[in-house]
Amino acid sequence: xxxxxxxxxxxxxxxxxxxAAPVTPAVKLTGFVxxxxxxxxxxxxxxxxxxxxxxxxxxxxxxxxxxLLRTLAGLDPVGDQDVxxxxxxxxxxxxxxLLPWKKVWRNVALGLKxxxxxxxxxxxxxxxxLKEVGLGHRLDAWPSTxxxxxxxxxxxxxxxVREPGLLLLDEPFAALDAxxxxxxxxxxxxxxxxxxxxxxxxxxxxxxxxxxxDRVLVLxxxxxxxxxxxxxxxxxxxxxxxxxxxxxxxxxxxxxxxASHEGALIAFPTGEAVQ
Ligand SMILES: Nc1ncnc2c1ncn2[C@@H]1O[C@H](COP(=O)(O)OP(=O)(O)OP(=O)(O)O)[C@@H](O)[C@H]1O
Ligand SMILES: [Mg+2]
Numbered sequence: 001x002x003x004x005x006x007x008x009x010x011x012x013x014x015x016x017x018x019x020a021a022p023v024t025p026a027v028k029l030t031g032f033v034x035x036x037x038x039x040x041x042x043x044x045x046x047x048x049x050x051x052x053x054x055x056x057x058x059x060x061x062x063x064x065x066x067x068l069l070r071t072l073a074g075l076d077p078v079g080d081q082d083v084x085x086x087x088x089x090x091x092x093x094x095x096x097x098l099l100p101w102k103k104v105w106r107n108v109a110l111g112l113k114x115x116x117x118x119x120x121x122x123x124x125x126x127x128x129x130l131k132e133v134g135l136g137h138r139l140d141a142w143p144s145t146x147x148x149x150x151x152x153x154x155x156x157x158x159x160x161v162r163e164p165g166l167l168l169l170d171e172p173f174a175a176l177d178a179x180x181x182x183x184x185x186x187x188x189x190x191x192x193x194x195x196x197x198x199x200x201x202x203x204x205x206x207x208x209x210x211x212x213x214d215r216v217l218v219l220x221x222x223x224x225x226x227x228x229x230x231x232x233x234x235x236x237x238x239x240x241x242x243x244x245x246x247x248x249x250x251x252x253x254x255x256x257x258x259a260s261h262e263g264a265l266i267a268f269p270t271g272e273a274v275q
Pocket of ligand 1: 036039041059060061062063064065066067068
């Protein structure tokens with residue numbers, strides 16, 4: 001099998017990108033192609049993400065969002081193509097994917113592979129990460145006893161415990177109720193401010209993308225077909241500027257925004273997440 005040629009850089013701890021100076025990107029793809037048989041899913045895609053930048057990715061079901069995310073996570077072969085990413089990356093999927101036979105803290109500690117760690121130190125790091133996501137009291141719980149939101153928070157703790165330079169989120173809140181999802185938005189923003197990884201968030205929820213990201217991209221026909229820089233101050237109220245961005249993004253997605261949707265959540269149909 002062709003070994004993936006992944007260029008890794010030491011962006012494990014990153015600070016916010018300075019406004020003026022040119023920044024070496026945390027993620028860079030140029031003319032990237034990925035195909036399955038005759039199906040060319042990613043077709044000459046260019047993508048650059050700055051260290052510490054929060055990018056959201058929208059696109060119709062089957063447009064290749066998960067395929068792109070898996071490439072950046074190093075989960076798929078890339079042949080002889082150059083894929084620049086930070087050396088440490090972490091992924092959170094739509095389902096938390098916790099191991100049911102391991103207690104919550106041990107699930108989080110799975111991210112800590114360093115054999116130099118003593119058990120006590122590993123548990124302390126897992127505990128600190130779980131405290132950050134508000135689950136310091138569930139260290140010894142079994143995954144089956146967690147709510148959906150708690151399971152996703154555990155998955156976030158597991159992702160962040162190794163201080164990734166790139167955090168990849170594939171529809172991580174899609175299965176949660178609206179209120180829990182809003183709480184998760186706040187949590188993710190707080191964690192991002194604290195740890196400053198570059199983030200690529202795949203979502204079908206246009207409002208979620210605008211609420212969270214510095215930049216929203218639309219994937220279509222294997223390429224980035226549209227881009228919106230979001231300069232609104234956080235927390236972002238659904239004001240006129242927000243609505244204008246939403247209308248433009250929905251237009252890029254081929255959806256007409258009904259005029260009466262002020263302040264309502266708009267999501268376009270989701271599809272099956274690829275495992
Ligand atoms: N391992 C694979 N083998 C063959 N085809 C694949 C494989 N993985 C993905 N595909 C195909 O690539 C295309 C893009 O799939 P992908 O999962 O990336 O879409 P997506 O944008 O994440 O969709 P969704 O929004 O439904 O999650 C689809 O046509 C899918 O069938
Ligand atoms: Mg997907």
